[in-house]
Amino acid sequence: MKAKIIHTSVVFVVTIAAAFLCSSVPCSLSNKCFADDSASEQAEALFQQAQKLCNDDGKPEDVDKVVALYRQAAELGHLEAQYFYGSCFYNGEGVKQDYAKAVEWYRKSAEQGFADAQRMLGYCYFNGKGVQENKAEAAQWYRNAAKKGNIVAQVNIGDCYYYGTGVAENKAEAVKWYLKAAEKGEPMGQNMLGLCYMEGQGVPQNAKEAVKWWTKAAQQGLANAQFSLGSAYMLGAGVKMNKKEGIKWFKNAAKQGELDAIAALGVCYLQGIGVKQDFTKAVKYLRKAAEKGHSRAQCELAACYYNGDGVKQDYEKAVEWYLKAAQQGDPTAQYYLGDCYSLGVGVPENIEEAVKWIQKAAEQGFPKAQLELGFAYITGKGIEMNLEEGFKWFQKAADQGELKAITALGVCYLRGEGVPVDQTKGIELLNKAADQGDLDAIAALGWFYYSGELVPKDKAKGIELLRKAAKKGHFRAKELLKDIESAKDEQ
Secondary structure, three states, X not given: OHHHXXXXXXXXXXXXXXXXXXXXXXXXXXXHHHHXXXXXXXXXXXXXXXXXOEOOOOOEOOHHXXXXXXXXXXXXXXXXXXXXXXXXXXXOOOOOOOHHHHHHHHHHHHXXXXXXXXXXXXXXXXXXXXXXXXXXXHHHHHHHHHHOOOHHHHHHHHHHHHHOOOOOOOHHHHHHHHHHHHHOOOHHHHHHHHHHHHHOOOOOOOHHHHHHHXXXXXXXXXXXHHHHHHHHHHHOOOOOOOHHHHHHHHHHHHHOOOHHHHHHHHHHHHHOOOOOOOHHHHHHHHHHHHOOOOHHHHHHHHHHHHHOOOOOOOHHHHHHHHHHHHHOOOHHHHXXXXXXXXXXXXXXXXXHHHHHHHHHHHHOOOHHHHHHHHHHHHHOOOOOOOHHHHHHHHHHHHHOOOHHHHHHHHHHHHXXXXXXXXXXXXXXXXXXXXXXXXXXXXXXXXXXXXXXXOOOOOHHHHHHHHHHHHHOOOHHHHHHHHHHHHHHHHO
């Protein structure tokens, strides 16, 4: 009983003390407490009034009235109203668009912990809207919002980690955030999670898992995911190959203006992949994407003009589109633009300009360009002769399986061009290319054996190889055989 009496006494004392303290509070402070409650209630009432004046899509029926209500509630400290009032400035709804004002109100709301405001403040820092661009600050605000469960912010911070923007690149951390958003049904998170699984970024490569997430996002109408899913069906990656299904998803994405999908449809019609070949439709799709700046479509459209596929053949138009794509860094376009300058097709012949564009493509790893750049260095055409550089570029192209580069390397070893003479290595490389059907290699071996140049002479073997190349249309082999026959007649 004593414990109970003591306890009751303590409660009594605390109660009396509390009453004493309350009675001791100055009137101004006491009034402030009641005033704060009153302001909070007033702010909530104003905010709710504004919300009721918006339709189901969140669009205000009376913009000026809604903005005024948001302003009053925001000024009273209502965190959601501050966010919405900031958005009015961001979007220029009911007020003059002012990103700096938007940031001011987003910050007030964000600092009170409102996740949507934190995300938008991060977005403003990321894009330099109303505030100096600061990717690290953006990432911090994205992270704050993401931790509160904001699914768009979870994708945003995932992107920061994926691309190493504002934070150190960390694909596994990116996947963690994408997964959180994806599991809540966020299509952008699903799309990026699919990409990570397809490429094995931050998770073990798993094409089936990629397709699973792309399908979820595609079914929600996300154009990027629809294109990716279409590509998976086209390639049979993570799903049974089904080109018609691929075309379906490409078309779904194209209807939303997804340029990769529009360009892909152009290529499909051009080559008859999943659809009946139709050059006219191909050009229609390619032009649509090309005119909106899609470099791959520009390059393919240039080829249509070059070959006269679906349009009247026009070399100047071809060069025009190759140039547009090349200036955007497309290596295929750079190579073929260089080829046009080299041949003087659609543009005056200019070997130096040709080599300039071919070098740009070569430096991006385009094997045919690496081969041509190697020949330019070996011959000194359009660039200062440098045998070592020529050999280097032949090697780069050969490493990517370019047959003619393997042949060129073989000749370099036989002649000691850019590398010490090594007849065994040279013949080995020529045979390797010849076995894979390279006619230049077959013809070169034929001539070397017939003439005894660089290798032990074997006329019979040489003629056999030259005839093999000539029979398959190799011009130089035909000319050499004619010369051999003429020499025999003269004897």
